[in-house]
Amino acid sequence: EAGVAQSPRYKIIEKRQSVAFWCNPISGHATLYWYQQILGQGPKLLIQFQNNGVVDDSQLPKDRFSAERLKGVDSTLKIQPAKLEDSAVYLCASSLQGMDGYTFGSGTRLTVV
Amino acid sequence: QQQVKQSPQSLIVQKGGISIINCAYENTAFDYFPWYQQFPGKGPALLIAIRPDVSEKKEGRFTISFNKSAKQFSLHIMDSQPGDSATYFCAASKGSSASKIIFGSGTRLSIRP
Numbered sequence: 401e402a403g404v405a406q407s408p409r410y411k412i413i414e415k416r417q418s419v420a421f422w423c424n425p426i427s428g429h430a431t432l433y434w435y436q437q438i439l440g441q442g443p444k445l446l447i448q449f450q451n452n453g454v455v456d457d458s459q460l461p462k463d464r465f466s467a468e469r470l471k472g473v474d475s476t477l478k479i480q481p482a483k484l485e486d487s488a489v490y491l492c493a494s495s496l497q498g499m500d501g502y503t504f505g506s507g508t509r510l511t512v513v
Numbered sequence: 514q515q516q517v518k519q520s521p522q523s524l525i526v527q528k529g530g531i532s533i534i535n536c537a538y539e540n541t542a543f544d545y546f547p548w549y550q551q552f553p554g555k556g557p558a559l560l561i562a563i564r565p566d567v568s569e570k571k572e573g574r575f576t577i578s579f580n581k582s583a584k585q586f587s588l589h590i591m592d593s594q595p596g597d598s599a600t601y602f603c604a605a606s607k608g609s610s611a612s613k614i615i616f617g618s619g620t621r622l623s624i625r626p
Contacts (some may be wrong), residue, residue, distance in 0.1 A: 404556070433613070434542050442519075442602050442616030443557065456613055491556050502614065504556030 402426065404505035406492050407466040408448060412511045418480035421508045424473070425494030431455075434467055434477050441489055449475065482512045514541055519603050521616030527625050532590040534620045536603035539584065547614065547615040548577065548588050551600045557616075560601070561588070593624045 405424040413419050425432050428450050435443035435483050445464065448456040448471055454471040460467070464483070469475040493502035518537045526532045538546075545564055549557035563570045563577040563586065570577045590597055603617040604617040 438617070442517075442604075442618050445613045448613055484575070493556070500545060500562055501559040504558065506554065506556050 404446070404492055404494055404503055405496070406490075406505035409506065410509050410511075412513060413482055413485055415430075415482040415484055415512050418478065419482055419510060420476050420478045421444050421476045421490050421510075423475045423477070423492030423505060425475075426496075428502055429494035429503075431474070431497070432469055432475050433493045433495075434475070435504075437489040437507070438490055439488070441454055466505065479510075482510075485511050486510060487512045515542060516527050516615050517603060517617040519620060520552060520617070523621040524621070526593045528593060528595060530593050530624075532588075532593045532597065532622055532624070534588045534601055534622070535585065536587065536617050537583075537585045538605050540605070540607065541584070542607045545602050545606045545614075546577070546579065546586050547606075548575075549602045551602065551618070551619075553562045557602055558584060560615045571573075575582065590622075593622075595626050600622045600623060 409424050424466050430433045432449045434446045437443040449465045449469045467477045489507040491504050493504040493506045495502045521536050547562035548560045550560045561572050561575045561598050565581050568579050575589045579586045600619045600621050602619050604612045606612045606616045614615040
């Protein structure tokens, strides 16, 4: 089966600019997650979707981050405006109900300069 | 609040040796404890997982030991190989299989040939 697809792989932007990341989960996986992984740290959950509804966005900095999954399949994560501390790898993952664990994509490495 | 504490931060082991990574958790409601392996430029991949109804789980050269009373669990890699060189994350979650997973800070493992 195809894995979790993410794009772009790399992005460099200046602070205060905006950026968007795209994720296409494994077909049939109802649950989709966006994680932020800062260099040298473990992934931190930003937002969790179940189909097209938000389950948990308690750690999403809502003043600058937004995410949507309009048709319950692919998802976009946006940052506007970006700050230097947003430099990280943004990982998308998906899971199937009844299946333990997630499948992660390779991530998007964002550098804010 | 760091809910899953992982040590050591980095580990160097000779080829053929045993690699041991330790984790401790705080929330007694956690009931699923996975370990993820991450290679550079890739997303984390599920390696092995355990639930608290057993004290040990083995899959090939990888073993999880679980101590519920101490709220600790560890990963043992037997006969460590250079291909095992990666970053390892312990993690924990509670509730359903689609619940959010909380990650430790990671251990960078290097296997010397």
